[in-house]
Amino acid sequence: MAAPTTFYQQFPPPPHLAEFVRYFWVAEGQEISAPYHFSSVANGCAQLTFHYKGSFLSPCSNQAVPEFYLYGPSNKPTEIITQENFGMIGVALYPYTASLLFGTSGQEVSNKVTVVQDVFGSGLRVLEEQIATSASHQERMALLTQFLAGHLLHNKRSYAPLVKLIKAEIDAGQLPDAEKLYEQLYLSRRQFERRFKDLLGFNPREYTKIQRFRYSLQRYQQDPDQSFTQLALSSGYYDQAHFNRDFKEYSGVTPTTYFSEDAQSQGLQL
Numbered sequence: 568m569a570a571p572t573t574f575y576q577q578f579p580p581p582p583h584l585a586e587f588v589r590y591f592w593v594a595e596g597q598e599i600s601a602p603y604h605f606s607s608v609a610n611g612c613a614q615l616t617f618h619y620k621g622s623f624l625s626p627c628s629n630q631a632v633p634e635f636y637l638y639g640p641s642n643k644p645t646e647i648i649t650q651e652n653f654g655m656i657g658v659a660l661y662p663y664t665a666s667l668l669f670g671t672s673g674q675e676v677s678n679k680v681t682v683v684q685d686v687f688g689s690g691l692r693v694l695e696e697q698i699a700t701s702a703s704h705q706e707r708m709a710l711l712t713q714f715l716a717g718h719l720l721h722n723k724r725s726y727a728p729l730v731k732l733i734k735a736e737i738d739a740g741q742l743p744d745a746e747k748l749y750e751q752l753y754l755s756r757r758q759f760e761r762r763f764k765d766l767l768g769f770n771p772r773e774y775t776k777i778q779r780f781r782y783s784l785q786r787y788q789q790d791p792d793q794s795f796t797q798l799a800l801s802s803g804y805y806d807q808a809h810f811n812r813d814f815k816e817y818s819g820v821t822p823t824t825y826f827s828e829d830a831q832s833q834g835l836q837l
Contacts, residue, residue: 572597589659604834609817611777613665620654623647639676644819677768743778745771780817
């Protein structure tokens, strides 16, 4: 039996979408015979995904995954599986982009799979057919760029200052600090928490916990030889016990399991 051949690559967004899009990505696989897993940890961000080859199943619900969908900002790990050759293109979004794209509260999209056609109507089928039949990744990204620009560039609502601060914090790879964001916005505590939750779907405390976990993954990638105790302390945790608890909650497994070679070889982390 031939071993699976897989390809994964990230692409930067065009400048006019850089406020909303972290990066585009493409994943393809050939010679797939055994179940192939795609997993995502909770990272507080959103993901727009289109499957142009193959079918996928959610093991949690045992239901087919839609062709074109958005998974909103999440505080839970997710997984999908295929046993076919596959092709998929995705758009990694900033935490606030999902609510701006759909013109709704972040609470309406967080931790949810939303079929894009259910939001924008049957007219979107033309776009889906164009993406599915495109001859190259560049063509698919161009179509998605056009779609996103048409719905995002004129739908910023009144959150520009908060959006700017959250983006800057993520781009800089900083340890999350919601209190610092609050201090820079000159809002009452109640106004800040209401706007924050309306935009992102989480209250500031929960968002900080998710982003601290995400920050710990970045720290590990920078120095994989450090101990988990060192990683916990450098990531802002009180001790390793708190780190282990959050890690299991947001990834579904322990740090030892997550960073093991066996876990990395079983599929693709998106």
